[in-house]
Amino acid sequence: MRWLMSISPDTPAALHRPAHKPGDMLLPISLDTPPALHLQVQSLRSPGATLVQGLDIALPAGAVHTLMGASGSGKSSLLAAVCGTLAPTMQFQGAVHVMGLRVDHLPTRARRIALLYQDDLLFAHMTVRENLLFAIAAGPQAAREAQVAQALEEVELSGFAQADPATLSGGQRARAALARALLSQPQALMLDEPFAKLDVALRQRMRALVFAAVRRRGIAALVVTHDPADILDAQRVTHLGAAEPT
């Protein structure tokens, strides 16, 4: 039997209800201020195993929740389920609400949930500026350019707009990827071991930068990590147990 080992203390009491039966309709929660991100998991299954069952995470704007657990416990799959990028072989039953709106039936691009992996995934054929422009919706060119310039300044990459991403250092690439993710104006941010490939000093700096941006912009963030140093708030940690064969 899999269970949630810790639940955020500010999760509304109404949400501590028995797990939904498969097929139940999960309606938006009626709260005055809905959580920025509300994840209700009845079950997350891979072929032959149940990875997560009965999980409920509600995050207010600007909060960071950490998911920890052994490899194969379903942490990254859970992020994929939130973003809508779950492999077709996996099965997710539950609901994802962003600012009170249910989004799990929407395609990834309509969910307003940004993703950051441990690899920066900057597009190699584009300059840093073009990578950032890619995240901004259509609009007047001058306004888009101004947004890019401001974002680059925020991550201390002002002089690198026209640079080839391949020529940047690991830390610079990670900051460019963060700037790109934030430019898409997300309401939630999923971080899949985002600092794992950085050295200790860079990791601390990047962590501070990410958490400050999340707080400043009022974005709910879900962090998957193996590193206890990535825990921002000890009250907002979920440890996932090992997968159970079905």
Added chain:
Amino acid sequence: MDPFLPFSSFVQDGAQLLQHAQFAQALALSLCSGLAATLLALGASACMLSTGLGLRAPRKHAALLPAMLALPHVAFALGCVLLLAPSGWLLRFLFTLLRPLADAMPWPLDAPPPWQSTQDPWALGLVLVLVCKEIPFLLWGALAHLQRPDVAQAWAAQMRVAATLGYSAQSAWWRVVWPQLLPRMAGPLLAVWAYSLSVVDVAWIIGPGAPPTLAVLAWQWLQDADPAVRAQGLAAVVLLALCTVLVAALAWMLYRMDVRWLAPVRWTRGPKRLEHAKGAKGSAFRATLGRCLLRTLPALYALVVAALLWGSVAGAWPFPALWPQAWTLQAWQQVLGSTSVLGTTLWLGLASAGTALVLAVACLECLPAPWRAALFSAAYLPLALPSLLWAIGLQRLCIALGWDASAWGLWLAHSLSVWPYVLLSLQGPYAALDPRGAQLAASLGRSHVVYLWQVQWPLLRAALAAAFAVGFAVSVAQFLPTLFVGGGRFATVTTEAVALSSGGQRSLLAAFALLQWLLPACLFALALWLGRKRRFAQPLVARGLA
């Protein structure tokens, strides 16, 4: 050439094949030349790969592959004939060197020697051409795996581990990489075997003549007006298909059964040998051989192209003169004057390569992953079929559609023939794409179409351009589908070159053969230019301006 024969006639007249005077010898020639060409090409490719090609060797060798692949089999065979024939350039060169010893020679040096250095009865010339032409194809098939970043990184890391365990780089390659690479090359190997066994145009040009290989006999019989002879030809084609399947199945069984006496098993899983021990020297020797081949094969291709160029502008050239008495551009004027031949070759190549590219990209973009794997296996089917059987199948399809002997039929036949090559050349680049890129773009709010246009296809620009060039080259080289489906009404540079190969117009033949290479080479050059890496401006910070 009506391929529709009643089944009873096929069985009755086809059985006559076994009684045909040339049948047994032709079949033996086909089997021996096909097997020899496949095994030699495989061995040579393995030795070349063991030098680290694709993993750590300089990329310049891999960069020469498109140029070698662009040279069609027919053009290569014709170039070899110009070089190796009794009146060819190599013997002229040799006879010039031997002139001081003329009195001691068993034959006069002022006439071509009385031996068959091409169209020899043992099919040695055919095997040589096939080996030289199939090596680049096998290397291309191997590099599709070796140049995938995930595979290359994993194998390079495994090689480093083997080195820390005391193996030389060559031993490590044979023991770590080759056993993993060989099963992945089953498809290209099957294609090489099927092609070598059933090739018609190359065997017609440089293969034995009396008797020829069974594929050439079958082709001749299939063109006969007598239905009984055509049935015999069809039976020979079916027999070649059976031989292809049986030998391939046998080879696979031997491989699966881990037959201990197979040399590669000893090389790849035998006891560990010290660096300077006898066994370890074997892998060093194979690597040396591979390095030699890496240098000599491109040189041989350059020599063949030079022979074609030379032959196309040579005027009167009596034996044993080393240089022609006169130079002429008459052949080129004639070639460039045949606008219908050039036009047909160009539109057919461009249309079929374009169609195949669109089709291949659509398959790769739309099919789910498990289907893709099945698709890649299916793509080898046309390559693994005897070329005559494939051409007959295409002809039947076009007849059924009412497109026989029409431009539409020809376009369809070429597109279907080209599609597997285009698909397989895109297999590696598509596999190397990080699927998280699409997920990331979606998480940034961009549609999949925007991702394709702005990210994926620009990233794959070089691969897409190269795949188009491969498709064009394959289309230009098509002989049997053009002949069978076109019904003789459409001439391309390849059909012209093969038709001229039995005549005496050396310069015209060389010009058409060279054009067979020049057209795809131009497309490959264009593809390289289109796929060139983007140059980024140096950032202000790096220039000290910010």
